[in-house]
Amino acid sequence: MPIIKQFHKWASLLVGIQMVIWLITGLFFNLMDFNFFSGNTYRDLSRPAINPAEQQKLIPIEQALNTHQEALEPVSQVKLITMLEQPYYLLAHNLPAHHYWPVNATLINANTGKIQHIDENFAQQIAVKSYIGTGKVSRIEKLPPPFSDVPKERNNLWRIDFTDDVATSVYINEHTGRIVAHVNDWRRFRDIMFMLHFMDYQREGSFNNVFAIVFGFIALTLSVSGMIWLVQLIASGQLRFSLNALRHKLTLKNNNEKAPLTPESPHQITINNHHGERLKRVELTEHQQLLELNLLDGLAQHNLSLTSDCGGGGSCGLCRVKLTKSSPVHPAEREKLSKKQLEQGVRLACQHACTGVSEVQLLRPLT
Incomplete structure (x- = not known):
């Protein structure tokens, strides 16, 4: 019984602390301005479309595929996208269930038919084009996963940092040129609150993590130990229920x-x-x-x-x-x-x- 009491006491402390964390973070999520904490303070969210007249002048996709047939892996899907005001064929060599899963793709310029690699210069152009703040590029680097700012992402990314008041970082997918995210200090603060709320202390980007599972087990055993203690109190006569009020x-x-x-x-x-x-x-x-x-x-x-x-x-x-x-x-x-x-x-x-x-x-x- 002493072991059960000690476990119950410390388990109550752990569960109580997490309950307070849930209360604080839950209140934050209810009151926060999602747009403000999205990280898009200086992001241009416009999506330019391809002019139908210009689309007719593009190199046919069949011609592009035949030109690079030997250099290309089998293609699962083809999309026509716009990047830096230029049309590109995005050739997907695999079809992941989620955009943050590992992807293998090739970009072909739909005007010239040439393969476009997402190198440092091209990634910087994409980031600058999407940025509407007054900051300047301070650092460019290609990083492998995992990333603290985008924990779910499993692809190599270009990170481009800007010198502004909220420390904006732009993440670009190495294979597709897709802008994965704009992240700034306000979004990082929001992500910390998400980490605390979902107990995602390993920054996996998921609530189905080992800490949540262990916490669920502790909460269950807390209930069981409480029931055992209650039965022991009743059996020993320390807890009694009476309907008679006797003068004493x-x-x-x-x-x-x-x-x-x-x-x-x-x-x-x-x-x-x-x-x-x-x-x-x-x-x-x-x-x-x-x-x-x-x-x-x-x-x-x-x-x-x-x-x-x-x-x-x-x-x-x-x-x-x-x-x-x-x-x-x-x-x-x-x-x-x-x-x-x-x-x-x-x-x-x-x-x-x-x-x-x-x-x-x-x-x-x-x-």
Whole structure:
């Protein structure tokens, strides 16, 4: 049982932290401006179309294929696209299910019939053409996956950085010349929130990741351990349900068993050993009896707070009081108290219901 309690405590902490993260990130997603955080602050989103009159002047695709027949791999699909105000045939040699999966393609200029390679100069032209900001190109490099800015992408990409106020980066597909994304600091912040929300700490671009699976397992075992603990509390009599409200007196004594306990403030008790006054009596209300509060909570409701770090879970062992020697001993008390202390009647206040106690002796100053 101690192992189950420790696991339940730490699992509760982990689940609680992730719940707070979900609350914060979920609120962010509900309030954020999608366009602002899209990364397209300085992106030209216009899509120029091919003039039908000019299209008739293009080299037929059959002629282009025959010209490069020996250099080309088998073609699965042909598309006519516009790039840098020029028409190109995009020959796909494979057909991936998603555009970010590995692609093998060839570009042929539809006016000249020549194969166009996406080299550094051509990639820079594409990036500059799509950029409407005032920044200048600061760096160009070809990178293999994975990419922190576009985690799903599995193709080699050209990255072109611009010197603007939001650190814009443009990613160009090495094979197709497609603009994969414009990414800036605002989009990077959004991606961090997505990472936290979906627990995608390995930046796979997916919520179906190992951290989410492990978290689901922890949440499941948290529920199971909570049920086991609940059954144990009921079986040991520490948790009882009652429909009868019985009048019950709770007597409080100080450590010397003579002076009265007088609440001075919500968090302090004044112990006077010198006046021989009557011992103070605290009477439980009917509502408190129905709830069957434990002694720790019952004292707290009368502004008499015992020291406790676990909130009444029986794991810290700090809320020690002295009851009658015949008071039942619960499992948590066997773990936290010595045999000699148990024989003297020392018990944990959080483990005993107020209605089962007629007299209690405090062993340390109240906080």
